[in-house]
Amino acid sequence: xxLRVQACGVCHSDASTVEGAFPIAWPRVPGHEAVGVIDxxxxxxxxxxxxxxVGVGFLGGSCGHCEECRRGDLVNCRNQExxxxxxxxxxxxxxxxxxxxxxSVPDSLSSEAVAPLLCAGLTTFSALRxxxxxxxxxxTM
Ligand SMILES: [Zn+2]
Ligand SMILES: [Zn+2]
Numbered sequence: 001x002x003l004r005v006q007a008c009g010v011c012h013s014d015a016s017t018v019e020g021a022f023p024i025a026w027p028r029v030p031g032h033e034a035v036g037v038i039d040x041x042x043x044x045x046x047x048x049x050x051x052x053x054v055g056v057g058f059l060g061g062s063c064g065h066c067e068e069c070r071r072g073d074l075v076n077c078r079n080q081e082x083x084x085x086x087x088x089x090x091x092x093x094x095x096x097x098x099x100x101x102x103x104s105v106p107d108s109l110s111s112e113a114v115a116p117l118l119c120a121g122l123t124t125f126s127a128l129r130x131x132x133x134x135x136x137x138x139x140t141m
Contacts, residue, residue, distance in 0.1 A: 034090025061101025
């Protein structure tokens with residue numbers, strides 16, 4: 001998939017890539033909180049449409065066939081690439097992304113509002129979801 005990037009958040013991990021915490025083959029375009037519009041769909045890709053607004057985060061997409069994927073543990077896919085680390089990210093006018101790494105973006109949210117949710121927001125939400133604390137989520141969209 002090729003996305004025409006509309007917004008990309010800035011994550012501390014982007015600084016880590018620049019500072020060498022992740023092994024990167026330079027040159028590399030950072031940015032793993034990207035929102036954009038699909039302008040090219042690869043062969044054999046289903047479920048996405050041209051012009052659809054989507055997001056891509058740090059986990060660039062699972063392979064669907066490794067042992068972890070077959071168990072439904074997509075986050076730990078052995079063949080997962082990290083956006084902005086293994087392939088170019090969203091600090092560009094366009095970027096390539098695996099279809100399995102995309103999330104659909106609702107029309108009710110701006111691209112600028114959604115971009116930081118794709119890593120920082122997900123990290124915070126996951127911590128709350130997996131904590132023993134009890135809370136109630138109220139969505140007002
Ligand atoms: Zn996999
Ligand atoms: Zn991040």
